[in-house]
Each structure stands twice: as C-alpha cells, then as structure tokens.
Amino acid sequence: MIDLRLTRLGISPDRLTGLSTAEVSRLFRIVSMQRTGLTLNDGEHWITVPMAGRWFKPGSPQKPVVGDWVVVNEAGTAVATLLERRNLLRRQQVDGYGAQAIAANIDVLFIVTACNTEFSASRLERYLLIAKDAGVTPVIVLTKVDEVESVDARQNYVDAVKAIAPVVEVCAVDARDPDAVVILRSWCGPGRTLVLLGSSGVGKSTLLNSLAGSERQRTGAVRAADDKGRHTTSHRSLHALPDGTLVIDSPGIRELGLPDADLDPSTAFDDIQALSLGCRFRDCGHDAEPGCAVQAAVQAGSIERRRLDNWRRMHVEQTERREIVRSRTDRSREVATRSATTRGAGKGRGKLTGQLDED
Ligand SMILES: Nc1nc2c(ncn2[C@@H]2O[C@H](COP(=O)(O)OP(=O)(O)OP(=O)(O)O)[C@@H](O)[C@H]2O)c(=O)[nH]1
Ligand SMILES: [Mg+2]
Ligand SMILES: [Zn+2]
The missing domain is CATH 3.40.50.300 (P-loop containing nucleotide triphosphate hydrolases)
Known part of the structure; x- marks a missing residue:
C-alpha cells in the first residue's frame, strides 16, 4: 500500500490531494543532503538524485531541503515537484544576507x-x-x-x-x-x-x-x-x-543569523514587547530614551540587562541588514531598468536580468 509506505515517513493524507496516482508513486521524502546529492526515501526505496537543475541554481527561492516531500521525474533522476511545506526552519546564509x-x-x-x-x-x-x-x-x-x-x-x-x-x-x-x-x-x-x-x-x-x-x-x-x-x-x-x-x-551550528531582515526580534521577547507598550515613544530603542518602561524594568531587576542587550544587538543587526538589503535591491533595480532601456530600443520584449531565468 502506497499510503502506508509513505505514512512511515510522516506523510498525512491531506498532503496527497491534487497529486495523481502516478505522482504519488514517485513521491519521496528528502532524508539526507550531501554535496554528492540528495538521498530520497519513500518508505521502501532509497534513491539518490544530484543537486542540480533549476531548484539548485544560486538564488533559487525554494531549494529542496531535508524533510521536504518531492515528486521525482519519471526516470527517477531529478526532483520534478516540491510539495508545499507545512513549515520551514530557516537561518541566515552563512556568507550572505538571504x-x-x-x-x-x-x-x-x-x-x-x-x-x-x-x-x-x-x-x-x-x-x-x-x-x-x-x-x-x-x-x-x-x-x-x-x-x-x-x-x-x-x-x-x-x-x-x-x-x-x-x-x-x-x-x-x-x-x-x-x-x-x-x-x-x-x-x-x-x-x-x-x-x-x-x-x-x-x-x-x-x-x-x-x-x-x-x-x-x-x-x-x-x-x-x-x-x-x-x-x-x-x-x-x-x-x-x-x-x-x-x-x-544536523551538523553543529557555528553562527545563527536570523533568517529574514524583516523578522522582528521582539517576537521572541514577550516581556520586552509587552513592556514597550508603556514606553513614551512608540519606536523606543529601550536605550537612553526618557520614559522607557523596559529600562525601568531593568533598573528594578525584573528584566536581566543581558537580555535587553541581546534584544538590542539583534535589533541593530536587523536594522543594518534591512538597509543593506534595501540598497542592494535599489542597485539591482537600477541595473535592470538600464538594461531594459538598452534592449527595449532593439528587439522589443527582452528579459530584464539573467536572474529571471531562474523563476
Ligand atoms: N557525559 C556526557 N557526555 C555526553 C552527553 N551527551 C553527549 N556526550 C558526549 O559528548 C560528545 C559529543 O557528542 P555528539 O553526540 O557527537 O555531539 P553532536 O552535538 O552530535 O556534535 P556534532 O556532530 O559535532 O555537531 C561525545 O563524546 C558524547 O559521548 C551527556 O549527556 N553526558
Ligand atoms: Mg553529531
Ligand atoms: Zn523603551
């Protein structure tokens, strides 16, 4: 039984809706990821496919990862479809901002x-x-x-x-x-x-x-x-x-950067978030601002100074990162506009940048 076999790897029946019987027969879970390729398992068989193709091009927004469910092509040599994820654990790229x-x-x-x-x-x-x-x-x-x-x-x-x-x-x-x-x-x-x-x-x-x-x-x-x-x-x-x-x-993590420039550190600091409602300024940095309820809590000993310092460090980190991301986006937009203008003069509808090829 196909379903039983996949159930062993944690599939729930609702994940199978929209898939044809043929696709379900080629459905696998990614069980390991190495430079040499992805190992996939369907509860009975293990196959290895190379980490190549459109999913793995640099900048691809949806790179398959361990835990993902994928349908492979008929030859069983590549990932054809990535099933919608229930959730995704992410962190900042080790050598980038994405x-x-x-x-x-x-x-x-x-x-x-x-x-x-x-x-x-x-x-x-x-x-x-x-x-x-x-x-x-x-x-x-x-x-x-x-x-x-x-x-x-x-x-x-x-x-x-x-x-x-x-x-x-x-x-x-x-x-x-x-x-x-x-x-x-x-x-x-x-x-x-x-x-x-x-x-x-x-x-x-x-x-x-x-x-x-x-x-x-x-x-x-x-x-x-x-x-x-x-x-x-x-x-x-x-x-x-x-x-x-x-x-x-997983391998030991050396540095854990936050995955998204827009992720607000306060979401994991319920106490600071709740107290900040009492700060005089809505965008209070809980530093030297007058009327800061968070600083008052630190003074009173109900919040650890270390905790506030860590919140602030992440807050500054995220603000700086948003600026970098924004300036990069502006720059790539500029390049795209320039190249579209140049090409537009010639053959009409041209691709803006090479990056769009990856979509
Ligand atoms: N005394 C004691 N030793 C432990 C305990 N947990 C792990 N160790 C030892 O710590 C060492 C490292 O354990 P690993 O399981 O290899 O650590 P890991 O987190 O998988 O490390 P990486 O694979 O390098 O990320 C081994 O020598 C383990 O025997 C524990 O609870 N008590
Ligand atoms: Mg280990
Ligand atoms: Zn404050």
Whole structure:
C-alpha cells in the first residue's frame, strides 16, 4: 500500500490531494543532503538524485531541503515537484544576507545545549526566534547534566532557561542514557518529525542514538579545554526510529543569523514587547530614551540587562541588514531598468536580468 509506505515517513493524507496516482508513486521524502546529492526515501526505496537543475541554481527561492516531500521525474533522476511545506526552519546564509533552509515539515525543534561553558542564554534566545519564525514548537534539551556536580548547579541551568522562556518545556538529561531520554518520548510518535539543533559537541547525535536504541550516527569527543565539539556530523539526515518518530540530526551550528531582515526580534521577547507598550515613544530603542518602561524594568531587576542587550544587538543587526538589503535591491533595480532601456530600443520584449531565468 502506497499510503502506508509513505505514512512511515510522516506523510498525512491531506498532503496527497491534487497529486495523481502516478505522482504519488514517485513521491519521496528528502532524508539526507550531501554535496554528492540528495538521498530520497519513500518508505521502501532509497534513491539518490544530484543537486542540480533549476531548484539548485544560486538564488533559487525554494531549494529542496531535508524533510521536504518531492515528486521525482519519471526516470527517477531529478526532483520534478516540491510539495508545499507545512513549515520551514530557516537561518541566515552563512556568507550572505538571504535565508538558508535548515529543514522542512517539522513538528518539534529540540534546541540542544550542554550544561557547561557552551551554555549561553543569548544564543538560546536566537534559537527561540528561529523556532518562532518557522512556527515550530521548541523544546530546550540540556545535556550533560551528569557532569554537573551539585543539584543546585543543575537547577541553575534549568532556571536560566526558565528565565528567558517561561512557557517553553525544558528537559535536563544525560544524552548517553536511554533511560534518561525517555522524557523526550512525549514529543515522539509515529509520523512526527523532530529536529535536533545546537552547537557542535552538545550531544545531538548521542540523543538520536539513545532515542533510536542503536548507533545511527557517529559521535565524537569534545575538546577538554573548552567543551567545544569537532564537527563530527557533517550533513543533515533524517532517521526513522523504531516507534515511527522521524528525527533529523544536523551538523553543529557555528553562527545563527536570523533568517529574514524583516523578522522582528521582539517576537521572541514577550516581556520586552509587552513592556514597550508603556514606553513614551512608540519606536523606543529601550536605550537612553526618557520614559522607557523596559529600562525601568531593568533598573528594578525584573528584566536581566543581558537580555535587553541581546534584544538590542539583534535589533541593530536587523536594522543594518534591512538597509543593506534595501540598497542592494535599489542597485539591482537600477541595473535592470538600464538594461531594459538598452534592449527595449532593439528587439522589443527582452528579459530584464539573467536572474529571471531562474523563476
Ligand atoms: N557525559 C556526557 N557526555 C555526553 C552527553 N551527551 C553527549 N556526550 C558526549 O559528548 C560528545 C559529543 O557528542 P555528539 O553526540 O557527537 O555531539 P553532536 O552535538 O552530535 O556534535 P556534532 O556532530 O559535532 O555537531 C561525545 O563524546 C558524547 O559521548 C551527556 O549527556 N553526558
Ligand atoms: Mg553529531
Ligand atoms: Zn523603551
């Protein structure tokens, strides 16, 4: 049965509407992405297609990514159609200003961080913003609790998370221990897709292995001096667990830039957003403005100064980025107008820029 086979990979029947029987027979989920190509699975067969063609041209707005559902061509050699996504986790391109897709069609994002020097509340605030952008439920998983000596010190990590995200679930585990990771099972279930994101060495692959009950991914020791990982996992991959859960493991993230210049950092800072309604100026930067309710809350100790500083850093980052994006858009418009005017004099209807070929 086609549907049963695809259900194993998390498809829901409503996703199949509009597809012909022939297309459903060529429907696959992207389970891994490497330089050599995309690995696709339909619940029974695995095929590899090259990362080539219109989907993968630079600047393509819809590059298929792990977690996506795709229909391949009749020869099974390329992606023909990309199914509409339920959601898309994104971040800023590592060497650009656009967005880079991380994973698609996700139920829960496990933000993994370790109870050691890797832990950073400001970094977690960024991850929470990424989850907000995608509309995906975040869960914060604190690993390596076994390495924290006192109960109080363990609680401090949990409290630090609660201070920035009071309504987000937080779990503290020894990721190596299958009995400990059972608390993560409440987010698991047949057809549910989870993503593990976090810095290198925090234990993402270890968590996957413990949840799977077998070694699916290689893990690697961290540097003793600074708890940093060695980027053991090199590409994203989706794994089906015995209980039917689908888990996406990813390489360690070095820098997490916000995916979209228009994404407002305040959306992940409910407390700052609520307080800012009481600021004298509507566009208050919560810096040295008179009548700033957020600064007053910092003075009173109800908001951490670090948190406000992090909000401001992201706010400035986003403002600068919008300016860069705007000036680039203006420049490319100028070029397009100039080239259209030149061509318009000759053969009538011409293409504005080479970029339009990609649409
Ligand atoms: N003591 C302890 N060690 C852990 C825990 N989780 C992971 N480790 C160890 O930390 C090291 C790194 O774990 P990995 O699972 O490879 O980390 P990762 O997040 O997948 O790292 P990258 O693939 O580099 O992004 C390994 O030596 C694990 O055994 C934990 O909860 N407690
Ligand atoms: Mg790994
Ligand atoms: Zn203010």
